[in-house]
Amino acid sequence: MNMPLAPDFVLKTRNLSMAFGGVKVFNNLDFELMRGDCHAIIGPNGAGKTTFVAIITGLLSPTGGEVLLDGQDVTRYSVKQRVAEGIVRTFQINTLFDSLTPMESVVIAICQRDKVAKPTFRAVKHLHSQIDEAYALLEKFGLADDAIVATQLLPYGKQRVLEVVLAYALRPRVLLLDEPAAGLSTSQGRALFEQVVTLAQGTTVLFIEHDMNLVFSYATRVSVFAGGTVIANGTPDEIRAHAGVRDAYLGT
Amino acid sequence: MRETANLFFRLRVRWSAWEIIFWLAWAGAFFYPGINLALLGQVLIWGLFAMSLDLVLGYRGIPSLGHAAFFGIGAYTAGFLGKYGWTEPLSGLLAAGLVSGAVGLMTGRIVRGLYGVGLLMVTLGLNLLLYDFVDRSTKLTGGHDGLQDIVIAPVLGLFRFDMSGHTAYVYILIVTFILFFGVRALVNSAWGLSLIGARDNSRRMTMLGAPVAGDLTWAFGISAFVAGVAGALLTQTTQFASPEMMSFQRSADLLVVLVIGGTAMLYGGFFGALVYVVLRDQLAALNPIYWYFWIGLLLVLIVTFFRTGILPTASQFWIRLTAHQSKRNKLPGSTSL
DSSP states (O other): OOSOOOTTEEEEEEEEEEEETTEEEEEEEEEEEETTOEEEEEOOTTSSHHHHHHHHHTSSOOSEEEEEETTEEOTTOOHHHHHHHTEEEOOSSOOOOTTSOHHHHHHHHHHHHHTOOSSOSOBGGGOHHHHHHHHHHHHHTTOGGGTTSOGGGSOHHHHHHHHHHHHHTTOOSEEEEESTTTTOOHHHHHHHHHHHHHHTTTSEEEEEOOOHHHHHHHOSEEEEEETTEEEEEEOHHHHHHOHHHIIIIIOO | OHHHHHHHHHHHHSOOHHHHHHHHHHHHHTTSTTOOHHHHHHHHHHHHHHHHHHHHHTTTOOOOSOHHHHHHHHHHHHHHHHHTTOOOHHHHHHHHHHHHHHHHHHHHHHHTTOOHHHHHHHHHHHHHHHHHHHHHOHHHHOGGGOBOOOOOOOBTTTBOOOTTOHHHHHHHHHHHHHHHHHHHHHHTBHHHHHHHHHHHOHHHHHHTTOOHHHHHHHHHHHHHHHHHHHHHHHHHHHTOBOGGGGOHHHHHHHHHHHHHHOSSSSSHHHHHHHHHHHHHHHHHHHOTTTHHHHHHHHHHHHHHHHTTOHHHHHHHHHHHHHHHHHHHHHSTTOOOO
16 A cells, blocks of 8 residues: 555545445445544444445455555455454344353453464363453453353343453454444443443444434444435534434434 | 363363263273173264264264264275285274375365255265265175175284174273363364354354364364274274165264264263164164164154253253252251252
8 A cells, every 4th residue: 555544544445335236235435433433333224334334344245445454455355354354343133152151252252363273182271371361351341250151041231241242352453343232221231331431442443323322422433324325424522413414313 | 260260161171070980981891791892892983983973063063964974984994904904903093084084174175165954965965975886886895795804903913803802892992082082172172162152153253253164174074083983993893894884874873872862062972872772782682673663762752851862961960969959958957949
Protein backbone atom coordinates (compact mmCIF):
# COMPACT_ATOMS: atom_id res chain seq x y z
CA MET A 1 0.00 0.00 0.00
CA ASN A 2 1.60 3.19 -1.13
CA MET A 3 -1.25 5.42 -0.19
CA PRO A 4 -0.74 6.69 3.35
CA LEU A 5 -3.67 5.91 5.59
CA ALA A 6 -4.59 7.72 8.73
CA PRO A 7 -2.93 5.57 11.38
CA ASP A 8 -5.84 5.67 13.79
CA PHE A 9 -8.21 3.67 11.59
CA VAL A 10 -7.92 0.00 12.35
CA LEU A 11 -10.62 -1.13 9.93
CA LYS A 12 -11.93 0.46 6.77
CA THR A 13 -14.19 -0.59 3.95
CA ARG A 14 -14.10 1.08 0.56
CA ASN A 15 -16.90 0.96 -2.01
CA LEU A 16 -18.21 -2.20 -0.44
CA SER A 17 -21.11 -3.72 -2.39
CA MET A 18 -23.13 -6.79 -1.65
CA ALA A 19 -25.94 -8.41 -3.58
CA PHE A 20 -27.71 -11.73 -3.21
CA GLY A 21 -28.79 -12.59 -6.72
CA GLY A 22 -30.49 -9.43 -7.89
CA VAL A 23 -31.17 -8.08 -4.41
CA LYS A 24 -28.73 -5.37 -3.46
CA VAL A 25 -28.05 -5.26 0.26
CA PHE A 26 -25.74 -2.30 -0.01
CA ASN A 27 -23.81 -0.36 -2.61
CA ASN A 28 -20.49 1.48 -2.34
CA LEU A 29 -20.45 1.40 1.43
CA ASP A 30 -17.62 3.29 3.09
CA PHE A 31 -16.99 2.64 6.74
CA GLU A 32 -14.21 3.52 9.16
CA LEU A 33 -13.46 2.12 12.58
CA MET A 34 -11.13 4.11 14.80
CA ARG A 35 -8.68 2.32 17.07
CA GLY A 36 -9.82 2.13 20.67
CA ASP A 37 -13.39 3.06 19.87
CA CYS A 38 -16.49 1.28 21.06
CA HIS A 39 -18.40 1.69 17.86
CA ALA A 40 -22.08 0.81 17.49
CA ILE A 41 -23.91 -0.06 14.31
CA ILE A 42 -27.63 0.56 14.51
CA GLY A 43 -30.37 0.48 11.96
CA PRO A 44 -33.75 -1.03 11.19
CA ASN A 45 -34.13 -4.72 10.36
CA GLY A 46 -32.89 -5.50 6.88
CA ALA A 47 -30.47 -2.60 6.84
CA GLY A 48 -27.60 -4.99 6.16
CA LYS A 49 -25.93 -4.89 9.58
CA THR A 50 -25.48 -8.64 9.96
CA THR A 51 -24.40 -8.98 6.32
CA PHE A 52 -21.83 -6.28 6.95
CA VAL A 53 -20.41 -8.18 9.93
CA ALA A 54 -20.37 -11.39 7.88
CA ILE A 55 -18.31 -9.65 5.19
CA ILE A 56 -15.90 -8.17 7.70
CA THR A 57 -15.30 -11.60 9.27
CA GLY A 58 -15.02 -13.40 5.95
CA LEU A 59 -18.16 -15.56 6.14
CA LEU A 60 -19.41 -13.83 2.99
CA SER A 61 -17.38 -12.33 0.17
CA PRO A 62 -18.52 -8.95 -1.11
CA THR A 63 -19.56 -8.53 -4.74
CA GLY A 64 -17.39 -5.42 -4.92
CA GLY A 65 -15.08 -3.17 -2.93
CA GLU A 66 -12.49 -3.96 -0.31
CA VAL A 67 -11.94 -4.46 3.40
CA LEU A 68 -8.75 -2.98 4.86
CA LEU A 69 -7.27 -3.94 8.20
CA ASP A 70 -4.58 -1.46 9.24
CA GLY A 71 -4.21 -0.60 5.58
CA GLN A 72 -3.77 -4.21 4.52
CA ASP A 73 -6.27 -5.56 2.01
CA VAL A 74 -7.96 -8.56 3.67
CA THR A 75 -10.93 -8.80 1.28
CA ARG A 76 -9.85 -12.22 -0.03
CA TYR A 77 -8.77 -13.63 3.33
CA SER A 78 -10.54 -16.70 4.72
CA VAL A 79 -12.25 -16.70 8.10
CA LYS A 80 -9.25 -18.44 9.62
CA GLN A 81 -6.76 -15.98 8.17
CA ARG A 82 -8.81 -13.06 9.46
CA VAL A 83 -8.97 -14.55 12.94
CA ALA A 84 -5.19 -14.87 12.79
CA GLU A 85 -5.04 -11.20 11.80
CA GLY A 86 -7.21 -10.31 14.77
CA ILE A 87 -10.75 -9.94 13.43
CA VAL A 88 -12.86 -11.93 15.90
CA ARG A 89 -16.60 -12.06 16.38
CA THR A 90 -19.29 -13.30 18.73
CA PHE A 91 -22.71 -14.53 17.72
CA GLN A 92 -26.23 -13.27 18.25
CA ILE A 93 -27.29 -16.82 19.15
CA ASN A 94 -25.07 -18.55 21.71
CA THR A 95 -22.36 -20.48 19.91
CA LEU A 96 -20.66 -22.32 22.73
CA PHE A 97 -19.30 -25.76 23.61
CA ASP A 98 -22.25 -27.15 25.54
CA SER A 99 -20.67 -30.23 27.06
CA LEU A 100 -17.42 -28.51 28.04
CA THR A 101 -16.87 -26.20 31.00
CA PRO A 102 -16.10 -22.47 30.58
CA MET A 103 -12.60 -23.29 31.82
CA GLU A 104 -12.06 -25.83 29.05
CA SER A 105 -13.68 -23.59 26.45
CA VAL A 106 -11.44 -20.63 27.20
CA VAL A 107 -8.38 -22.89 27.32
CA ILE A 108 -9.30 -24.10 23.82
CA ALA A 109 -9.51 -20.51 22.61
CA ILE A 110 -6.14 -19.60 24.12
CA CYS A 111 -4.47 -22.78 22.85
CA GLN A 112 -5.76 -22.07 19.35
CA ARG A 113 -4.44 -18.52 19.59
CA ASP A 114 -1.04 -19.75 20.81
CA LYS A 115 -1.02 -22.57 18.23
CA VAL A 116 -0.40 -25.28 20.84
CA ALA A 117 -3.36 -27.48 19.86
CA LYS A 118 -1.50 -29.77 17.46
CA PRO A 119 -1.94 -33.55 17.89
CA THR A 120 0.41 -34.41 20.78
CA PHE A 121 0.51 -36.68 23.80
CA ARG A 122 0.97 -33.67 26.08
CA ALA A 123 -1.91 -33.29 28.53
CA VAL A 124 -3.59 -29.93 28.93
CA LYS A 125 -2.49 -29.87 32.59
CA HIS A 126 1.05 -29.04 31.47
CA LEU A 127 -0.06 -25.85 29.69
CA HIS A 128 0.19 -23.77 32.86
CA SER A 129 0.41 -20.34 31.25
CA GLN A 130 -2.70 -21.00 29.14
CA ILE A 131 -4.62 -22.36 32.12
CA ASP A 132 -3.63 -19.44 34.32
CA GLU A 133 -4.59 -16.95 31.64
CA ALA A 134 -7.94 -18.66 31.09
CA TYR A 135 -8.71 -18.58 34.77
CA ALA A 136 -7.68 -14.94 35.08
CA LEU A 137 -10.02 -14.07 32.22
CA LEU A 138 -12.95 -15.94 33.73
CA GLU A 139 -12.28 -14.25 37.05
CA LYS A 140 -12.15 -10.85 35.39
CA PHE A 141 -15.52 -11.42 33.74
CA GLY A 142 -17.11 -12.81 36.89
CA LEU A 143 -17.30 -16.43 35.76
CA ALA A 144 -14.74 -17.87 38.19
CA ASP A 145 -17.40 -19.60 40.30
CA ASP A 146 -18.83 -21.27 37.22
CA ALA A 147 -15.48 -22.18 35.67
CA ILE A 148 -15.91 -25.94 36.03
CA VAL A 149 -19.65 -26.29 35.46
CA ALA A 150 -20.80 -27.66 32.09
CA THR A 151 -21.65 -24.70 29.86
CA GLN A 152 -25.12 -26.05 29.07
CA LEU A 153 -25.99 -25.86 32.78
CA LEU A 154 -25.10 -22.17 33.09
CA PRO A 155 -27.86 -19.56 33.20
CA TYR A 156 -28.41 -17.78 29.91
CA GLY A 157 -26.90 -14.50 31.11
CA LYS A 158 -23.63 -16.18 32.00
CA GLN A 159 -23.56 -17.96 28.68
CA ARG A 160 -23.80 -14.57 26.98
CA VAL A 161 -20.79 -13.39 28.98
CA LEU A 162 -18.85 -16.53 28.02
CA GLU A 163 -19.71 -15.83 24.39
CA VAL A 164 -17.77 -12.58 24.69
CA VAL A 165 -14.94 -14.05 26.79
CA LEU A 166 -14.17 -16.69 24.14
CA ALA A 167 -13.67 -14.01 21.51
CA TYR A 168 -11.82 -11.67 23.85
CA ALA A 169 -9.40 -14.46 24.79
CA LEU A 170 -7.96 -14.32 21.28
CA ARG A 171 -6.70 -10.77 21.99
CA PRO A 172 -8.41 -9.38 18.90
CA ARG A 173 -7.50 -6.23 17.05
CA VAL A 174 -11.18 -5.81 16.26
CA LEU A 175 -13.80 -7.42 18.45
CA LEU A 176 -17.16 -7.69 16.69
CA LEU A 177 -20.14 -8.28 18.94
CA ASP A 178 -23.36 -9.25 17.16
CA GLU A 179 -26.15 -8.20 19.52
CA PRO A 180 -24.28 -9.22 22.67
CA ALA A 181 -27.27 -8.42 24.87
CA ALA A 182 -29.81 -10.34 22.79
CA GLY A 183 -32.29 -12.07 25.08
CA LEU A 184 -30.98 -10.43 28.24
CA SER A 185 -33.01 -8.30 30.60
CA THR A 186 -32.25 -4.57 30.67
CA SER A 187 -30.17 -4.84 33.82
CA GLN A 188 -28.31 -7.94 32.58
CA GLY A 189 -27.60 -6.22 29.28
CA ARG A 190 -26.29 -3.20 31.10
CA ALA A 191 -24.08 -5.34 33.31
CA LEU A 192 -22.68 -7.14 30.26
CA PHE A 193 -21.85 -3.88 28.51
CA GLU A 194 -20.36 -2.48 31.70
CA GLN A 195 -18.01 -5.48 31.81
CA VAL A 196 -17.12 -5.38 28.14
CA VAL A 197 -16.52 -1.64 28.05
CA THR A 198 -14.48 -1.47 31.22
CA LEU A 199 -12.61 -4.76 30.95
CA ALA A 200 -11.94 -4.83 27.24
CA GLN A 201 -10.57 -1.32 27.34
CA GLY A 202 -7.90 -0.83 24.72
CA THR A 203 -9.61 -3.33 22.43
CA THR A 204 -11.44 -1.86 19.48
CA VAL A 205 -15.04 -3.00 19.69
CA LEU A 206 -17.61 -2.91 16.92
CA PHE A 207 -21.08 -3.97 17.95
CA ILE A 208 -24.60 -4.30 16.60
CA GLU A 209 -27.29 -3.52 19.12
CA HIS A 210 -31.00 -2.80 19.05
CA ASP A 211 -31.36 -1.41 22.55
CA MET A 212 -30.87 2.33 22.10
CA ASN A 213 -30.30 2.90 25.80
CA LEU A 214 -27.31 0.59 25.68
CA VAL A 215 -26.03 2.13 22.48
CA PHE A 216 -26.19 5.68 23.76
CA SER A 217 -24.75 4.73 27.15
CA TYR A 218 -21.73 2.79 25.99
CA ALA A 219 -20.85 3.60 22.38
CA THR A 220 -18.21 6.21 21.71
CA ARG A 221 -19.25 6.35 18.08
CA VAL A 222 -22.41 5.33 16.24
CA SER A 223 -23.10 4.51 12.60
CA VAL A 224 -26.64 4.30 11.34
CA PHE A 225 -27.34 1.83 8.54
CA ALA A 226 -30.53 2.25 6.53
CA GLY A 227 -31.50 1.32 3.03
CA GLY A 228 -28.07 -0.03 2.15
CA THR A 229 -26.02 3.00 3.11
CA VAL A 230 -24.61 4.64 6.20
CA ILE A 231 -27.01 7.52 6.65
CA ALA A 232 -25.21 8.99 9.64
CA ASN A 233 -21.98 8.59 11.51
CA GLY A 234 -20.82 10.38 14.63
CA THR A 235 -20.75 10.59 18.39
CA PRO A 236 -23.88 9.52 20.26
CA ASP A 237 -24.81 13.18 20.81
CA GLU A 238 -24.46 13.99 17.14
CA ILE A 239 -26.60 11.00 16.20
CA ARG A 240 -29.28 11.93 18.70
CA ALA A 241 -29.46 15.40 17.17
CA HIS A 242 -29.39 14.15 13.58
CA ALA A 243 -32.70 14.94 11.92
CA GLY A 244 -32.41 12.27 9.21
CA VAL A 245 -31.80 9.53 11.76
CA ARG A 246 -34.78 10.56 13.81
CA ASP A 247 -36.99 10.41 10.75
CA ALA A 248 -35.58 7.17 9.38
CA TYR A 249 -35.17 5.22 12.51
CA LEU A 250 -35.47 6.58 15.99
CA GLY A 251 -39.00 7.75 15.38
CA THR A 252 -38.97 10.46 18.03
CA MET B 1 -8.40 -19.59 43.04
CA ARG B 2 -5.87 -20.17 40.34
CA GLU B 3 -4.78 -23.48 41.90
CA THR B 4 -8.28 -24.83 41.41
CA ALA B 5 -7.99 -24.38 37.67
CA ASN B 6 -4.72 -26.29 37.50
CA LEU B 7 -6.09 -28.94 39.85
CA PHE B 8 -9.12 -29.32 37.59
CA PHE B 9 -6.93 -30.17 34.61
CA ARG B 10 -4.75 -32.48 36.72
CA LEU B 11 -7.78 -34.42 37.95
CA ARG B 12 -9.10 -34.58 34.40
CA VAL B 13 -6.24 -36.86 33.32
CA ARG B 14 -5.57 -38.73 36.55
CA TRP B 15 -5.90 -42.49 36.37
CA SER B 16 -8.86 -43.41 38.51
CA ALA B 17 -9.03 -46.54 40.65
CA TRP B 18 -11.59 -47.94 38.23
CA GLU B 19 -9.21 -47.65 35.33
CA ILE B 20 -6.42 -49.40 37.21
CA ILE B 21 -8.79 -52.18 38.29
CA PHE B 22 -9.99 -52.51 34.69
CA TRP B 23 -6.51 -53.15 33.29
CA LEU B 24 -5.39 -55.32 36.21
CA ALA B 25 -8.46 -57.48 35.63
CA TRP B 26 -7.36 -58.16 32.05
CA ALA B 27 -3.89 -59.06 33.25
CA GLY B 28 -5.31 -61.18 36.06
CA ALA B 29 -7.57 -63.07 33.67
CA PHE B 30 -4.46 -64.61 32.17
CA PHE B 31 -3.85 -66.55 35.37
CA TYR B 32 -7.44 -67.62 35.90
CA PRO B 33 -7.56 -71.38 35.34
CA GLY B 34 -9.69 -72.63 32.48
CA ILE B 35 -10.56 -69.19 31.13
CA ASN B 36 -11.14 -68.86 27.39
CA LEU B 37 -8.14 -66.71 26.46
CA ALA B 38 -8.93 -66.86 22.76
CA LEU B 39 -12.34 -65.31 23.39
CA LEU B 40 -10.91 -62.63 25.68
CA GLY B 41 -8.31 -61.81 23.04
CA GLN B 42 -11.18 -61.31 20.58
CA VAL B 43 -12.86 -58.99 23.06
CA LEU B 44 -9.70 -56.90 23.36
CA ILE B 45 -9.30 -56.65 19.59
CA TRP B 46 -12.95 -55.57 19.24
CA GLY B 47 -12.46 -53.12 22.11
CA LEU B 48 -9.38 -51.62 20.48
CA PHE B 49 -11.21 -51.43 17.18
CA ALA B 50 -14.19 -49.74 18.85
CA MET B 51 -11.85 -47.26 20.54
CA SER B 52 -10.59 -46.26 17.10
CA LEU B 53 -14.14 -45.44 16.03
CA ASP B 54 -14.71 -43.65 19.32
CA LEU B 55 -12.03 -41.15 18.40
CA VAL B 56 -13.99 -39.95 15.36
CA LEU B 57 -17.56 -40.72 16.46
CA GLY B 58 -17.40 -40.08 20.19
CA TYR B 59 -14.87 -37.28 20.36
CA ARG B 60 -15.43 -35.61 17.02
CA GLY B 61 -19.08 -36.52 16.36
CA ILE B 62 -18.36 -37.89 12.89
CA PRO B 63 -20.01 -41.25 12.18
CA SER B 64 -18.30 -43.80 9.95
CA LEU B 65 -19.92 -46.84 8.41
CA GLY B 66 -16.70 -47.96 6.80
CA HIS B 67 -14.26 -48.55 9.62
CA ALA B 68 -13.90 -52.24 8.78
CA ALA B 69 -11.98 -51.09 5.70
CA PHE B 70 -9.16 -49.83 7.94
CA PHE B 71 -9.32 -52.99 10.04
CA GLY B 72 -9.08 -55.04 6.85
CA ILE B 73 -6.21 -53.01 5.40
CA GLY B 74 -4.26 -53.61 8.60
CA ALA B 75 -5.18 -57.29 8.58
CA TYR B 76 -4.10 -57.83 4.97
CA THR B 77 -0.93 -55.77 5.31
CA ALA B 78 0.15 -57.94 8.23
CA GLY B 79 -0.95 -61.01 6.28
CA PHE B 80 1.02 -60.15 3.13
CA LEU B 81 4.13 -59.37 5.17
CA GLY B 82 3.87 -62.72 6.97
CA LYS B 83 3.18 -64.60 3.78
CA TYR B 84 6.02 -63.11 1.74
CA GLY B 85 8.83 -63.41 4.24
CA TRP B 86 8.64 -60.49 6.66
CA THR B 87 7.63 -62.56 9.66
CA GLU B 88 8.73 -60.28 12.53
CA PRO B 89 5.43 -59.39 14.25
CA LEU B 90 6.11 -55.99 15.89
CA SER B 91 7.38 -54.30 12.75
CA GLY B 92 4.56 -55.98 10.85
CA LEU B 93 2.08 -54.45 13.29
CA LEU B 94 3.61 -51.01 12.86
CA ALA B 95 3.62 -51.32 9.07
CA ALA B 96 -0.03 -52.39 9.10
CA GLY B 97 -0.94 -49.41 11.25
CA LEU B 98 0.97 -46.99 9.03
CA VAL B 99 -0.54 -48.27 5.78
CA SER B 100 -4.02 -48.12 7.26
CA GLY B 101 -3.30 -44.71 8.80
CA ALA B 102 -2.20 -43.36 5.43
CA VAL B 103 -5.44 -44.55 3.84
CA GLY B 104 -7.27 -43.01 6.80
CA LEU B 105 -5.62 -39.64 6.17
CA MET B 106 -6.75 -39.79 2.55
CA THR B 107 -10.27 -40.76 3.62
CA GLY B 108 -10.26 -37.90 6.11
CA ARG B 109 -9.28 -35.55 3.31
CA ILE B 110 -12.35 -36.71 1.35
CA VAL B 111 -14.94 -36.75 4.12
CA ARG B 112 -13.97 -33.55 5.91
CA GLY B 113 -16.23 -31.47 3.72
CA LEU B 114 -19.22 -33.76 4.19
CA TYR B 115 -21.99 -33.94 6.74
CA GLY B 116 -24.61 -36.35 8.01
CA VAL B 117 -26.00 -38.91 5.62
CA GLY B 118 -23.61 -37.97 2.81
CA LEU B 119 -20.72 -38.74 5.10
CA LEU B 120 -22.18 -42.13 6.00
CA MET B 121 -22.68 -42.94 2.33
CA VAL B 122 -19.09 -42.08 1.40
CA THR B 123 -17.53 -44.11 4.23
CA LEU B 124 -19.86 -46.99 3.42
CA GLY B 125 -19.03 -46.71 -0.29
CA LEU B 126 -15.28 -46.77 0.30
CA ASN B 127 -15.72 -49.82 2.51
CA LEU B 128 -17.73 -51.67 -0.15
CA LEU B 129 -15.23 -50.78 -2.88
CA LEU B 130 -12.38 -52.22 -0.88
CA TYR B 131 -14.33 -55.32 0.11
CA ASP B 132 -15.22 -56.13 -3.46
CA PHE B 133 -11.68 -55.53 -4.63
CA VAL B 134 -10.24 -57.94 -2.08
CA ASP B 135 -13.01 -60.47 -2.55
CA ARG B 136 -12.58 -60.56 -6.35
CA SER B 137 -8.79 -60.39 -6.62
CA THR B 138 -8.44 -64.10 -6.11
CA LYS B 139 -4.86 -64.32 -7.39
CA LEU B 140 -3.61 -61.53 -5.16
CA THR B 141 -5.57 -62.03 -1.97
CA GLY B 142 -6.92 -65.54 -2.17
CA GLY B 143 -10.34 -64.04 -2.68
CA HIS B 144 -13.19 -65.46 -0.69
CA ASP B 145 -11.06 -68.25 0.76
CA GLY B 146 -8.83 -65.75 2.47
CA LEU B 147 -5.11 -65.28 2.75
CA GLN B 148 -3.37 -68.45 3.89
CA ASP B 149 0.17 -69.65 4.68
CA ILE B 150 0.88 -66.62 6.85
CA VAL B 151 3.96 -67.18 8.98
CA ILE B 152 4.55 -65.09 12.08
CA ALA B 153 7.88 -65.34 13.89
CA PRO B 154 8.04 -65.49 17.70
CA VAL B 155 7.56 -62.13 19.45
CA LEU B 156 10.99 -60.62 20.19
CA GLY B 157 12.38 -63.93 18.96
CA LEU B 158 11.30 -65.55 22.23
CA PHE B 159 7.56 -66.16 22.46
CA ARG B 160 5.99 -68.39 19.83
CA PHE B 161 2.31 -68.09 18.91
CA ASP B 162 1.29 -71.55 20.09
CA MET B 163 -2.00 -73.43 20.23
CA SER B 164 -2.58 -72.59 23.91
CA GLY B 165 -3.06 -68.92 22.97
CA HIS B 166 -0.99 -67.66 25.92
CA THR B 167 1.43 -65.69 23.79
CA ALA B 168 -1.38 -64.32 21.65
CA TYR B 169 -3.35 -63.07 24.67
CA VAL B 170 -0.41 -61.33 26.31
CA TYR B 171 0.66 -59.89 22.97
CA ILE B 172 -2.84 -58.52 22.27
CA LEU B 173 -3.20 -57.16 25.80
CA ILE B 174 0.12 -55.31 25.77
CA VAL B 175 -0.39 -53.83 22.31
CA THR B 176 -3.95 -52.81 23.20
CA PHE B 177 -2.82 -51.16 26.40
CA ILE B 178 -0.02 -49.23 24.67
CA LEU B 179 -2.42 -47.91 22.03
CA PHE B 180 -5.01 -47.12 24.68
CA PHE B 181 -2.38 -45.21 26.61
CA GLY B 182 -1.50 -43.21 23.51
CA VAL B 183 -5.08 -42.42 22.52
CA ARG B 184 -5.93 -41.49 26.10
CA ALA B 185 -3.05 -38.99 26.11
CA LEU B 186 -4.18 -37.63 22.74
CA VAL B 187 -7.75 -36.98 23.80
CA ASN B 188 -6.50 -35.30 26.97
CA SER B 189 -4.27 -32.92 25.03
CA ALA B 190 -5.28 -29.48 23.84
CA TRP B 191 -5.84 -31.12 20.46
CA GLY B 192 -8.28 -33.62 21.99
CA LEU B 193 -10.11 -30.81 23.75
CA SER B 194 -10.37 -28.95 20.46
CA LEU B 195 -11.77 -32.09 18.86
CA ILE B 196 -14.60 -32.10 21.41
CA GLY B 197 -15.03 -28.38 20.82
CA ALA B 198 -15.50 -29.00 17.11
CA ARG B 199 -17.99 -31.77 17.91
CA ASP B 200 -20.03 -29.44 20.12
CA ASN B 201 -19.81 -26.43 17.82
CA SER B 202 -17.69 -26.45 14.70
CA ARG B 203 -18.83 -22.94 13.75
CA ARG B 204 -17.33 -21.51 16.91
CA MET B 205 -14.15 -23.54 16.48
CA THR B 206 -13.75 -22.00 13.03
CA MET B 207 -14.29 -18.56 14.53
CA LEU B 208 -11.54 -19.27 17.07
CA GLY B 209 -9.22 -19.77 14.11
CA ALA B 210 -8.96 -23.54 14.65
CA PRO B 211 -7.93 -25.79 11.74
CA VAL B 212 -11.20 -27.74 12.01
CA ALA B 213 -10.85 -29.62 8.73
CA GLY B 214 -7.18 -30.45 9.32
CA ASP B 215 -7.92 -31.76 12.81
CA LEU B 216 -10.64 -33.99 11.40
CA THR B 217 -8.22 -35.40 8.84
CA TRP B 218 -5.72 -36.21 11.57
CA ALA B 219 -8.43 -37.78 13.71
CA PHE B 220 -9.36 -40.04 10.81
CA GLY B 221 -5.73 -40.93 10.20
CA ILE B 222 -5.02 -41.76 13.83
CA SER B 223 -8.28 -43.68 14.10
CA ALA B 224 -7.38 -45.70 11.00
CA PHE B 225 -3.93 -46.40 12.43
CA VAL B 226 -5.48 -47.91 15.56
CA ALA B 227 -8.06 -49.85 13.54
CA GLY B 228 -5.29 -51.15 11.29
CA VAL B 229 -3.28 -52.39 14.24
CA ALA B 230 -6.39 -54.10 15.61
CA GLY B 231 -6.83 -55.89 12.27
CA ALA B 232 -3.16 -56.84 12.18
CA LEU B 233 -3.45 -58.29 15.69
CA LEU B 234 -6.24 -60.55 14.52
CA THR B 235 -4.27 -61.72 11.47
CA GLN B 236 -1.09 -62.32 13.40
CA THR B 237 -2.73 -64.24 16.23
CA THR B 238 -4.87 -66.39 13.90
CA GLN B 239 -2.43 -66.52 10.97
CA PHE B 240 -5.32 -65.92 8.63
CA ALA B 241 -6.98 -63.01 6.87
CA SER B 242 -10.29 -63.07 5.06
CA PRO B 243 -12.49 -60.55 3.25
CA GLU B 244 -15.00 -60.90 6.09
CA MET B 245 -12.58 -58.77 8.16
CA MET B 246 -13.47 -55.77 6.04
CA SER B 247 -17.13 -56.57 5.39
CA PHE B 248 -19.87 -54.02 5.88
CA GLN B 249 -21.25 -56.38 8.53
CA ARG B 250 -18.15 -55.73 10.62
CA SER B 251 -18.50 -51.96 10.24
CA ALA B 252 -22.10 -52.19 11.42
CA ASP B 253 -21.20 -54.52 14.29
CA LEU B 254 -18.53 -52.06 15.34
CA LEU B 255 -21.09 -49.29 15.61
CA VAL B 256 -23.25 -51.62 17.72
CA VAL B 257 -20.33 -52.47 20.01
CA LEU B 258 -19.46 -48.82 20.56
CA VAL B 259 -23.02 -47.60 21.02
CA ILE B 260 -24.03 -50.28 23.54
CA GLY B 261 -20.82 -49.62 25.48
CA GLY B 262 -20.99 -45.83 25.39
CA THR B 263 -19.22 -43.20 23.31
CA ALA B 264 -16.62 -40.56 24.14
CA MET B 265 -15.09 -42.31 27.13
CA LEU B 266 -12.58 -44.72 25.52
CA TYR B 267 -13.68 -47.59 27.77
CA GLY B 268 -17.15 -47.80 26.27
CA GLY B 269 -15.95 -49.87 23.33
CA PHE B 270 -14.29 -52.40 25.61
CA PHE B 271 -17.47 -52.92 27.64
CA GLY B 272 -19.53 -53.09 24.49
CA ALA B 273 -17.09 -55.63 23.07
CA LEU B 274 -17.25 -57.73 26.22
CA VAL B 275 -21.04 -57.86 26.13
CA TYR B 276 -21.21 -58.35 22.38
CA VAL B 277 -18.51 -60.97 21.86
CA VAL B 278 -19.30 -63.06 24.93
CA LEU B 279 -23.02 -62.98 24.20
CA ARG B 280 -22.48 -63.81 20.55
CA ASP B 281 -20.34 -66.76 21.61
CA GLN B 282 -22.98 -68.03 24.06
CA LEU B 283 -25.93 -67.46 21.77
CA ALA B 284 -24.21 -69.01 18.79
CA ALA B 285 -23.56 -72.08 20.90
CA LEU B 286 -27.23 -72.23 21.86
CA ASN B 287 -28.55 -71.66 18.38
CA PRO B 288 -26.08 -71.18 15.55
CA ILE B 289 -28.68 -69.87 13.10
CA TYR B 290 -30.87 -67.43 14.95
CA TRP B 291 -28.42 -65.73 17.28
CA TYR B 292 -28.70 -62.40 15.48
CA PHE B 293 -32.30 -62.28 16.64
CA TRP B 294 -31.12 -62.10 20.25
CA ILE B 295 -28.41 -59.59 19.44
CA GLY B 296 -31.05 -57.39 17.82
CA LEU B 297 -33.36 -57.72 20.78
CA LEU B 298 -30.54 -56.93 23.16
CA LEU B 299 -29.62 -53.87 21.16
CA VAL B 300 -33.17 -52.53 21.35
CA LEU B 301 -33.32 -53.20 25.10
CA ILE B 302 -29.97 -51.59 25.84
CA VAL B 303 -30.74 -48.49 23.82
CA THR B 304 -34.16 -48.27 25.51
CA PHE B 305 -32.97 -48.68 29.07
CA PHE B 306 -29.43 -47.36 28.94
CA ARG B 307 -29.92 -44.54 26.45
CA THR B 308 -26.31 -43.36 26.36
CA GLY B 309 -24.84 -46.86 26.60
CA ILE B 310 -23.94 -49.26 29.38
CA LEU B 311 -20.91 -47.48 30.77
CA PRO B 312 -22.20 -43.88 30.93
CA THR B 313 -25.46 -45.04 32.51
CA ALA B 314 -23.60 -47.15 35.05
CA SER B 315 -21.23 -44.32 35.93
CA GLN B 316 -24.11 -41.85 36.33
CA PHE B 317 -25.86 -44.33 38.57
CA TRP B 318 -22.68 -44.72 40.62
CA ILE B 319 -22.23 -40.95 40.95
CA ARG B 320 -25.83 -40.54 42.07
CA LEU B 321 -25.45 -43.39 44.54
CA THR B 322 -22.26 -42.04 46.11
CA ALA B 323 -23.58 -38.48 46.15
CA HIS B 324 -26.70 -39.71 47.90
CA GLN B 325 -24.68 -41.67 50.43
CA SER B 326 -22.29 -38.84 51.22
CA LYS B 327 -25.27 -36.54 51.67
CA ARG B 328 -26.78 -38.97 54.14
CA ASN B 329 -23.50 -39.32 55.96
CA LYS B 330 -23.10 -35.58 56.27
CA LEU B 331 -26.63 -34.99 57.45
CA PRO B 332 -27.60 -37.83 59.77
CA GLY B 333 -31.33 -38.02 60.32
CA SER B 334 -32.06 -35.89 57.30
CA THR B 335 -35.26 -36.94 55.63
CA SER B 336 -34.74 -35.11 52.38
CA LEU B 337 -34.82 -37.28 49.28
